[in-house]
Amino acid sequence: DGGITQSPKYLFRKEGQNVTLSCEQNLNHDAMYWYRQDPGQGLRLIYYSQIVNDFQKGDIAEGYSVSREKKESFPLTVTSAQKNPTAFYLCASSRVSRQNTGELFFGEGSRLTVL
């Protein structure tokens, strides 16, 4: 079945460690996104990519890094510079259209807890 796979589902990290969250999609979508969700808040955009080998910062990119070497994959690294990394991380993808009307699809999320 087509979809978006995030791994791991749960991740624990010690302070000072970098961790990488995986996101893979087989929907043949050009655009991919990383959102962060905190309790009681809306989703906030971390990074997005509209094409391979290109990505842009979202609203809260500090302390995060991404790469887009393949169309299907958009991994997110949470670095030790991120001050409050404990959160629920959601990966999404969409088609890119001239009218910018692509529907957004999400993975199941990864919950990161810093010990």
Place this chain on the structure above:
Amino acid sequence: KQEVTQIPAALSVPEGENLVLNCSFTDSAIYNLQWFRQDPGKGLTSLLLIQSSQREQTSGRLNASLDKSSGRSTLYIAASQPGDSATYLCAVRPKMDSSYKLIFGSGTRLLVRP
């Protein structure tokens, strides 16, 4: 700056009721509006996508409307069931630059009581 608001933050109704969830946005320059459902600890599931040129979309017991001029959208759920209990989020895709970003509301947490 585009802002999206969902009121109320939480709603509890008895099974069988028809209900309306509200979403408002501050800037009418949007490409589309999308409604999502989120179960606890899960990702978001797309329910309905309304393009800016459309007034409404329907899927089963769900009907979403869009009034760009007033900056409002509603999600109507007919004959609610306990399985409809979840958080419902709306998001708009603003017409700014060539961005593909969505702006999300904080959601309405719905509980349908048996």
